[in-house]
Amino acid sequence: MKVYLDNGATTQVAKEVAEVIDNMLTKNFGNPSSLHQFGEEANEEIVKARETIAKKINANPSEIFFTSGGTESDNLAIKGIAYAYMDKGKHIITTEIEHPAISKTCEHLEKCGFNVTYLSVDKEGFISLEKLENAITDDTILVSIIHANNEIGTIQDMKAISQLCKKKDVLFHTDAVQSFTKVPIDVKAMNIDLLSISGHKIHGPKGIGALFIRKGVKVIPLLHGGDQEGKIRSGTENTPGIVGFAKAVEIISEKDVKQMKELRDRLIDGIQKSVVDAKLNGPKGDKRLANNVNISFKYIEGESMLYHLDGKGVAVSTGSACSSQSLSPSPVLISIGLKPEDAHGSIRFTLSRYTTKEEIDYTIDSVKEIVENLRKISPLKK
């Protein structure tokens, strides 16, 4: 049996999406900037796609800017704001549990003379509003806090955070790459100024993302050229990507999210019932991302577990140091207070709308067998 449970890394492109991409590649291939019919027809599709995505987050289409993906959206938001507002202040606030597209961009800005505060989180991965309020100074220009964490699935309280930012008159950005279409987002009600999203996490293609920028917020572009995307992002539009991205947004339903939540809880309960010393990382219930399960298996190491699961056809990821280039464990897991050895033993299972009950049950059985075998040869298990 082949079970793909690494949808936090990337997803399979939906058939419906592949169809519209094919059409844009081979038939409707024009450059949207061209004045002739070929250009006009391609442009019409982009206009529709922009509307679809804007509607999903209650934004105006003119506030959606297509990029090459989540990483570019995050870079554009952070650097774009930093450079646009540096006369006003040079302080940025973010968290210890951001995706590297945010944390490494912030580290870069520190080298360029900006100051960055990295907020710590509690045991479930939530930031403290009090700490955030205390961190905001007259010099603060931007707060960037990840909506749903990619490793442990913690969903932050967007409304409370943005209200605070509004009160203190600082801009608020969120990386919503993992949460988009799985958690309802309303940029107006939630008072969000900038929001990053990506196509390939939601059964769209790789290489396409978008940044929502509230009207009136200034952003200095990263790429200069032909002034596409309202001069914010030059470069000929990735029309197949854009149209495929919008299609992916169209087809995901509330039913899909509900099913993912049910299967997520089935996986958590199933593992915890059949394996002792298996601790869930991140919160339970509605404050957890619909498709995320992250469990630390005591006495064993994650990379070993991953390869054994792979041998059984089950694809997952791990926060273990041994799987990373740096050989240090996941900073997110350390931030929520895990001991390094428990971070080494963490496995992330991420579901999709295509995940089935049979796949989840097969995974639970496989996990049980593998953990038993690895613990037999572990010197830590007494």
Added chain:
Amino acid sequence: MVRVKEGEKMSYSKEVMKRFKNPKFGEKMKNPDAIGEVGNATCGDVMKIFLKIEKNKKGDEIIKDISFQTFGCVAAISSSDALCELAKGKTIKQALKITRNNIVKKLQGLPNLKFHCSVLGEKALKTAIENYKKKKK
């Protein structure tokens, strides 16, 4: 030798995967003559080697039996298994000459990033033999 460029995804040799999936020596030994434990859980690797020592007809002490328990990645587990196979049946003198390079060779290469796992193997065996010698005194 499998070399992996910085930033490039590492991949394991067939021999590494074979030993990792079905280690021949992965078990706790009952009444071992010596144990050698190296590494620490914080860093993600703990390797424990168990030895049974007997004298052969010539009167040399040989490693009659050997097994391991390892908390660690694919490379750590397969290094432990390769080490055990290299050491089994050897005299203590011969066993002390087993190096990280012998282990890597036995595994048909290790990614650069994982080279330290073979170092751990060499150290674990040496520690076990030292402990045996101390115990005998």
